[in-house]
Amino acid sequence: MKLLLIGYGNVGKAFRKLFHEKKERYPILQNVEIVGIVTRQGLMLGDKENFTVDKQVSVLDAIDYVKPDVIVDMSSPNYKDGEPSVSAYMRALSNGIHVITVNKAPLALKFREIFDVAEKVGAKIGFQGTVMSGTPSVNLFRIQPVVEVSRIRGILNGTTNYILTRLYEGLSFNEAIKEAKEKGYAEEDPTLDLNGFDAAAKLTILTNFVMNRNVKIGDFKFKGITEITSEEIRRAKSEGKKIKLIAYADNYTIQVSPQVLSPQDPLYYIDGVENALEIQNEIQRIIIRGPGAGPINAAYGALSDLVLLLEGCL
Amino acid sequence: MKLLLIGYGNVGKAFRKLFHEKKERYPILQNVEIVGIVTRQGLMLGDKENFTVDKQVSVLDAIDYVKPDVIVDMSSPNYKDGEPSVSAYMRALSNGIHVITVNKAPLALKFREIFDVAEKVGAKIGFQGTVMSGTPSVNLFRIQPVVEVSRIRGILNGTTNYILTRLYEGLSFNEAIKEAKEKGYAEEDPTLDLNGFDAAAKLTILTNFVMNRNVKIGDFKFKGITEITSEEIRRAKSEGKKIKLIAYADNYTIQVSPQVLSPQDPLYYIDGVENALEIQNEIQRIIIRGPGAGPINAAYGALSDLVLLLEGCL
Numbered sequence: 225m226k227l228l229l230i231g232y233g234n235v236g237k238a239f240r241k242l243f244h245e246k247k248e249r250y251p252i253l254q255n256v257e258i259v260g261i262v263t264r265q266g267l268m269l270g271d272k273e274n275f276t277v278d279k280q281v282s283v284l285d286a287i288d289y290v291k292p293d294v295i296v297d298m299s300s301p302n303y304k305d306g307e308p309s310v311s312a313y314m315r316a317l318s319n320g321i322h323v324i325t326v327n328k329a330p331l332a333l334k335f336r337e338i339f340d341v342a343e344k345v346g347a348k349i350g351f352q353g354t355v356m357s358g359t360p361s362v363n364l365f366r367i368q369p370v371v372e373v374s375r376i377r378g379i380l381n382g383t384t385n386y387i388l389t390r391l392y393e394g395l396s397f398n399e400a401i402k403e404a405k406e407k408g409y410a411e412e413d414p415t416l417d418l419n420g421f422d423a424a425a426k427l428t429i430l431t432n433f434v435m436n437r438n439v440k441i442g443d444f445k446f447k448g449i450t451e452i453t454s455e456e457i458r459r460a461k462s463e464g465k466k467i468k469l470i471a472y473a474d475n476y477t478i479q480v481s482p483q484v485l486s487p488q489d490p491l492y493y494i495d496g497v498e499n500a501l502e503i504q505n506e507i508q509r510i511i512i513r514g515p516g517a518g519p520i521n522a523a524y525g526a527l528s529d530l531v532l533l534l535e536g537c538l
Numbered sequence: 539m540k541l542l543l544i545g546y547g548n549v550g551k552a553f554r555k556l557f558h559e560k561k562e563r564y565p566i567l568q569n570v571e572i573v574g575i576v577t578r579q580g581l582m583l584g585d586k587e588n589f590t591v592d593k594q595v596s597v598l599d600a601i602d603y604v605k606p607d608v609i610v611d612m613s614s615p616n617y618k619d620g621e622p623s624v625s626a627y628m629r630a631l632s633n634g635i636h637v638i639t640v641n642k643a644p645l646a647l648k649f650r651e652i653f654d655v656a657e658k659v660g661a662k663i664g665f666q667g668t669v670m671s672g673t674p675s676v677n678l679f680r681i682q683p684v685v686e687v688s689r690i691r692g693i694l695n696g697t698t699n700y701i702l703t704r705l706y707e708g709l710s711f712n713e714a715i716k717e718a719k720e721k722g723y724a725e726e727d728p729t730l731d732l733n734g735f736d737a738a739a740k741l742t743i744l745t746n747f748v749m750n751r752n753v754k755i756g757d758f759k760f761k762g763i764t765e766i767t768s769e770e771i772r773r774a775k776s777e778g779k780k781i782k783l784i785a786y787a788d789n790y791t792i793q794v795s796p797q798v799l800s801p802q803d804p805l806y807y808i809d810g811v812e813n814a815l816e817i818q819n820e821i822q823r824i825i826i827r828g829p830g831a832g833p834i835n836a837a838y839g840a841l842s843d844l845v846l847l848l849e850g851c852l
Contacts, residue, residue: 252683252684358822368674370560490827507672507834508672508835510673510826514822528683535850
């Protein structure tokens with residue numbers, strides 16, 4: 225099985241390293257090869273640690289040229305139109321090439337269109353890494369089959385949860401953002417985390433997947449944490465409560481917004497960069513929590529999809 | 539695909555009902571039939587709500603006679619020797635018949651022997667329902683492949699957790715047990731819950747499965763909650779802590795024992811009949827929580843195994 229990696233930043237590098245470590249130990253990965261890596265710079269053929277362009281070609285040309293069995297998209301989200309990933313998925317899937325992605329943008333923008341193409345030809349899409357990175361979220365639904373999910377609710381953005389935790393502990397907004405950047409929990413431009421967009425993208429993906437809906441990011445309101453005042457934090461704290469950025473969807477509503485949570489709410493206890501997802505179906509309510517970001521975590525999300533694909537379980 | 543149900547108590551009845559509800563809605567179950575139900579009374583052929591014995595035969599004879607594709611074991615655990623289930627699994631598996639079970643005893647007593655037979659012929663064993671019923675525990679490891687689990691830790695018995703919660707709230711031990719029985723959270727004879735045996739059986743199953751060990755219940759020490767004094771509860775509470783019955787295994791240790799937990803521990807917040815499982819691997823620590831018992835929950839555990847089996851993902 226031949227893999228073409230798209231993107232070679234921190235996650236791509238972590239994936240390549242993890243893949244080789246695991247390939248040595250686990251027979252299921254034995255016949256899998258990384259046959260190329262393509263970025264905006266061009267295509268490298270083969271699998272070497274230092275990326276040097278062999279061909280100055282686009283992602284689409286690289287797919288046609290390499291003819292992989294799977295493309296693994298580790299590139300950064302482009303929320304304007306999802307390109308070049310959306311076109312790459314369409315090209316790949318329509319040729320029976322499977323897609324594994326940690327890039328949220330294509331599925332947050334064109335979930336149904338992409339899945340329609342995949343289903344027509346029986347190609348598979350693994351996207352565990354788009355939500356909560358390596359902590360089972362997307363794939364958790366695969367082992368809870370034949371139930372109707374009536375509600376999902378979660379803390380899906382680690383950056384904002386970290387900042388809210390530090391605000392609660394007495395830091396100012398600017399201090400908290402500065403610290404989050406220093407610790408690598410926030411990007412240089414954290415706008416899409418702070419304004420709720422990132423959480424909304426993840427919620428869009430989960431809702432489409434488990435509630436069989438056709439939602440696009442932009443279809444619903446999302447609100448981030450930038451308008452939360454220190455007075456609001458103080459008031460919540462004095463009442464024994466916390467403000468958390470909650471992603472919520474049921475059969476009628478879908479939204480991301482700050483909520484005041486009491487200690488009776490299991491999500492009250494999710495602090496720092498940790499993420500959590502609550503799932504209510506007609507049988508039970510379960511909650512999973514774990515890290516929601518990090519190159520190694522996202523890489524493992526993609527690698528677990530790869531193994532499930534090899535097992536025929538995507 | 540033909541199912542033979544073993545046992546027809548609360549879980550068996552819940553499974554049969556749930557199976558029929560879901561079969562109407564989900565095409566994957568369309569070609570699955572319950573072809574018989576066998577209990578200590580004998581075998582009923584076919585699939586009717588009221589169980590009437592057609593043949594006074596043993597479970598083994600029933601397997602030979604019915605020749606099912608899958609046996610679904612819903613019978614009560616017999617921790618003396620695991621019979622008649624152990625022999626039934628051996629007979630079934632060696633003939634390529636898959637096993638789905640919610641009965642903990644056979645796997646807590648003879649995990650490796652049973653899996654050896656299954657692996658020799660490529661028959662599958664689904665056992666999600668043996669630990670935390672329908673809340674993903676066993677199956678959670680199926681979507682986290684190719685990692686080394688270094689530690690598992692959990693609250694795996696709802697009866698004792700309920701009683702501990704009520705002790706913490708001021709009830710006496712006898713009051714708490716009485717209430718747990720009234721609410722259906724404790725059996726008439728709750729000995730195997732109270733003395734830690736049930737949690738130890740579940741821990742045995744998980745440890746064998748995810749740490750590739752060969753542990754039998756009885757190989758390690760387990761301690762229940764019967765020796766906890768009201769003074770110990772009071773002291774923990776006055777220090778802002780709680781006593782919980784913790785199942786723990788790493789590469790060196792395996793044990794069940796009451797532990798004093800501080801609020802920094804995520805398991806501190808698991809109250810009442812809820813269960814929780816913490817999994818540490820080299821990538822991440824995740825925690826899942828949800829109901830750990832109930833006929834409908836156990837039935838769903840078995841049904842989710844059935845669907846995974848049909849998908850080729852057990």
